[in-house]
Amino acid sequence: MTKAALLLTIAVLGGTGKEGKGLAYRWAKAGYRLLIGSRSSEKAVKVASEIMELLEGSSSVVGTTNLEAAEQADIVVLTVPYSAHRETLENVREALKGKLVVDVTAPLVPPKVSRVQMPPAGSAAQEAKEIVGEDVEVAAAFQNVSHEHLLGEETVECDVLVTGTSKKARTEVLTLVEAAGLTGWDAGPIENSVVVEGLTSVLININRLYGSKHAGIKITGIPDQSTEDA
Numbered sequence: 001m002t003k004a005a006l007l008l009t010i011a012v013l014g015g016t017g018k019e020g021k022g023l024a025y026r027w028a029k030a031g032y033r034l035l036i037g038s039r040s041s042e043k044a045v046k047v048a049s050e051i052m053e054l055l056e057g058s059s060s061v062v063g064t065t066n067l068e069a070a071e072q073a074d075i076v077v078l079t080v081p082y083s084a085h086r087e088t089l090e091n092v093r094e095a096l097k098g099k100l101v102v103d104v105t106a107p108l109v110p111p112k113v114s115r116v117q118m119p120p121a122g123s124a125a126q127e128a129k130e131i132v133g134e135d136v137e138v139a140a141a142f143q144n145v146s147h148e149h150l151l152g153e154e155t156v157e158c159d160v161l162v163t164g165t166s167k168k169a170r171t172e173v174l175t176l177v178e179a180a181g182l183t184g185w186d187a188g189p190i191e192n193s194v195v196v197e198g199l200t201s202v203l204i205n206i207n208r209l210y211g212s213k214h215a216g217i218k219i220t221g222i223p224d225q226s227t228e229d230a
């Protein structure tokens with residue numbers, strides 16, 4: 001368990017859903033304090049206790065409303081469907097000042113979720129940045145990691161591309177990626193999230209065509225970092 005994990009509280013807004021619950025489980029297991037956010041505190045409390053049961057340890061996972069979770073957290077992770085993205089952020093905007101927001105949203109527009117349909121801002125993450133304003137750092141990550149991987153103990157083979165409004169924000173999220181047991185890559189500025197979010201529809205299309213539930217991506221060709229000069 002890292003010192004950072006012991007000190008930090010992560011709110012997962014929409015943490016009652018498939019992706020948020022899986023990420024919360026992995027971070028709680030790594031030693032972070034977790035707040036599960038929901039429109040319904042009762043629903044959040046139930047999911048928090050389900051995660052605690054899975055962990056069988058001394059982890060801290062508490063369920064509450066999205067707003068209270070955002071108010072009490074150091075890092076706020078957003079895992080709601082794109083249709084709820086703007087409203088959820090607007091409802092908690094005041095609680096986000098000075099914090100890091102990690103947007104997991106892929107801007108899927110049903111019923112054609114296997115077709116890339118990006119929002120006018122460029123991407124969901126850029127839209128999030130427009131909503132939350134200047135004094136909030138926004139990073140985007142995990143859009144290409146299926147929830148199917150997250151609640152189990154398995155090693156997750158696919159990689160995570162991290163984009164964000166600053167190097168510092170991306171570095172913080174890369175720490176969260178590692179804590180969740182995955183491999184992350186700094187994929188550059190928040191504008192690059194258009195590619196990462198768009199890949200989700202490509203992966204859904206591949207799932208449909210090839211009978212998979214969790215196609216992912218892997219970056220290749222990187223030299224061993226431990227042998228590189230600093």
Ligand SMILES: NC(=O)c1ccc[n+]([C@@H]2O[C@H](COP(=O)([O-])OP(=O)(O)OC[C@H]3O[C@@H](n4cnc5c(N)ncnc54)[C@H](OP(=O)(O)O)[C@@H]3O)[C@@H](O)[C@H]2O)c1
Binds near residue numbers: 040080148
């Ligand atoms: N599922 C995956 O494998 C996966 C993989 C990569 C990225 N993602 C992205 O992660 C996000 C969440 O995906 P998910 O599959 O976890 O979604 P989900 O299970 O359908 O929903 C997550 C949570 O969002 C909240 N929510 C749903 N509809 C809402 C609405 N109209 N207004 C406000 N809140 C609403 C609900 O929480 P409450 O009812 O408790 O408020 C729900 O539990 C999406 O943007 C998706 O693109 C998902």
